[in-house]
Amino acid sequence: MRAAGGGWQDQVGGIFGGAKIARSKALPLQVSVECLECPEGFYDLLSKHLVLVYTGTARLARNLLQTVIRRWYARLPEVHDHLFGISNLVA
Numbered sequence: 001m002r003a004a005g006g007g008w009q010d011q012v013g014g015i016f017g018g019a020k021i022a023r024s025k026a027l028p029l030q031v032s033v034e035c036l037e038c039p040e041g042f043y044d045l046l047s048k049h050l051v052l053v054y055t056g057t058a059r060l061a062r063n064l065l066q067t068v069i070r071r072w073y074a075r076l077p078e079v080h081d082h083l084f085g086i087s088n089l090v091a
Contacts, residue, residue, distance in 0.1 A: 010061070 012022040012033060019036040071079040 008024070008029060008031065009022055012020070012031060016022075016033050016035060019038050019042075021034045021036065022031055023034075024031045068079065072083070
């Protein structure tokens with residue numbers, strides 16, 4: 001996969017169905033994918049709680065990533081708090 005400054009996860013999501021964890025170290029990308037076993041009825045339950053919202057506005061993943069990184073380096077509390085919260089969910 002060619003590096004685009006972010007957003008390679010979308011391609012992994014399109015290639016591998018279901019729930020997964022995709023990882024790569026720094027460039028060059030060498031993506032490993034771990035497909036997750038989900039309990040019976042998980043996808044039905046999940047689909048009842050998801051909403052897809054289309055805004056009609058195109059945004060490049062690279063630009064979004066750059067904004068997040070700039071805000072992280074600026075040590076903005078809301079960015080730190082969100083990322084810390086995400087890491088606690090995964091741990």
